[in-house]
Amino acid sequence: MGGHSEAGRIGLRYLTSAYRVRKGVDEGMVASGLSLARAKVLEVLERRGPLRQGELADELGLAARSVTQAVEGLARDGFLDRLPDSADGRVKVVRLTTRGSAALTAAWAAGQHAFEEIFGALGPQRLAELDELLGAVETAVASQVRRRS
Secondary structure (H helix, E strand, O other): OOOOOHHHHHHHHHHHHHHHHHHHHHHHHHHHOOOHHHHHHHHHHHHHOOEEHHHHHHHHOOOHHHHHHHHHHHHHOOOEEEEEOOOOOOOEEEEEOHHHHHHHHHHHHHHHHHHHHHHHHHHHHHHHHHHHHHHHHHHHHHHHHHHHO
16 A cells, blocks of 8 residues: 555555444443444344344354453353253353343434434535445445455
């Protein structure tokens, strides 16, 4: 990336902005009691219901050991339960608790507030333009992935 192309400059600016947006959203969510990463784990359980830890890892696209660490912390905080699988007692099934559901609701509200502060400042027209541009970027990325496959 040593070149100075306009596409490269804009690409790096996009990555920097995306990092800052993610950090700002995460900070707002953490202040509400749950990080973005931990909220994603709970969101999968809310959407899919109880899952074996391996299934949860697959759904999140993470290594099993990463999910094990997250699950242990979330269980310690009372946000989910780890139960033996009825078909195989060696396997753990994770389930969202009422406390976890409440924490997830609060975290998503904080995240939504952060998005409103950041993107709401653009106004409707610029927001629509950004939406269109992001769609074009997503299409270009999908095309690049297909070419590399």
